[in-house]
Amino acid sequence: MENILWQHIQHLKNSVPLIHNITNYVVMNNTANALLAAGASPIMAHAQSEIEDMVTICQALVVNIGTLDEYWSMSMINAAKKANELGKPWILDPVGAGATSYRNEIIAKLLELKPTIIRANASEIMALAKVSNLPTKGVDSTAKSNEAIEAAKLLTKEFASVVCISGETDIILGKDQKLSLKNGNALMAKVTGLGCSASAITAAFAAIIEDKFEATSAAMALMGVCGEIAAKNSAGPGSLQLNLLDKLYNITENEFITHLKIGE
Ligand SMILES: Nc1ncnc2c1ncn2[C@@H]1O[C@H](COP(=O)(O)OP(=O)(O)O)[C@@H](O)[C@H]1O
Numbered sequence: 001m002e003n004i005l006w007q008h009i010q011h012l013k014n015s016v017p018l019i020h021n022i023t024n025y026v027v028m029n030n031t032a033n034a035l036l037a038a039g040a041s042p043i044m045a046h047a048q049s050e051i052e053d054m055v056t057i058c059q060a061l062v063v064n065i066g067t068l069d070e071y072w073s074m075s076m077i078n079a080a081k082k083a084n085e086l087g088k089p090w091i092l093d094p095v096g097a098g099a100t101s102y103r104n105e106i107i108a109k110l111l112e113l114k115p116t117i118i119r120a121n122a123s124e125i126m127a128l129a130k131v132s133n134l135p136t137k138g139v140d141s142t143a144k145s146n147e148a149i150e151a152a153k154l155l156t157k158e159f160a161s162v163v164c165i166s167g168e169t170d171i172i173l174g175k176d177q178k179l180s181l182k183n184g185n186a187l188m189a190k191v192t193g194l195g196c197s198a199s200a201i202t203a204a205f206a207a208i209i210e211d212k213f214e215a216t217s218a219a220m221a222l223m224g225v226c227g228e229i230a231a232k233n234s235a236g237p238g239s240l241q242l243n244l245l246d247k248l249y250n251i252t253e254n255e256f257i258t259h260l261k262i263g264e
């Protein structure tokens, strides 16, 4: 598995797919930089007049609801419909799922359109599957990844081909597949937008890899290993953000293979 994932990482750097991001104001810059560093080409666009043309020229789409509003949510729905019509992969990042009824209402509409991949933290995954009455804490998780496995299984069956629960352990679930990745560092949760970057990088791999379970695994492995190495050389969240970009750009095969921790 390690070698296959590394080949996918090389393939991304050689392919430079164009990734359309409808994402939130907080993370636009970090997300674009993370995509560039990993080997993709980002474009951020949400105007309704150009949304269908943009989906048409891109190889994958990210729908991230972090700072959604009435105008943007129509753009998201139209973009997802167009991606489905063209058979292009699209990734849902349901930032803050469960926080407000408006957010839940838009998520329900997006889920009906069956995202190719869902990437979210444990609290968001449980809110999506409506299996939790725990109070939400906005965009951050109050639960561990393994507490959201049953919820993720429900989502896999009902809506998406692949679901990723991120956190201390990243768990990727396909129809009959499961992979746990135990990389990363707790400091990663102190930098805003690393979940959003993980979702965007997942879109980049989904653009070039037919098997979406492997694509999601490659993205989360790359984020986790790079975050872990970067955190060791960082005094705090500020330098982690910069060191992570550098590591996404210059990770070597030896670093990747020796650090990768695949669980059961
Ligand atoms: N406690 C932790 N230990 C190791 N890695 C972590 C931890 N928390 C988050 N990460 C990593 O940070 C990235 C973002 O995940 P997460 O924080 O769950 O997303 P979000 O920002 O959407 O809540 C992932 O690559 C994940 O593996």
Ligand SMILES: Cc1ncsc1CCOP(=O)(O)O
Binding pocket: 024, 026, 027, 066, 067, 095, 139, 191, 192, 193, 194, 195, 196, 197
């Ligand atoms: C803080 C915040 N508020 C709305 S979107 C956003 C960014 C969330 O990013 P992530 O989920 O990747 O930490």
Ligand SMILES: [Mg+2]
Binding pocket: 095, 096, 120, 121, 139, 195, 196
């Ligand atoms: Mg998030």
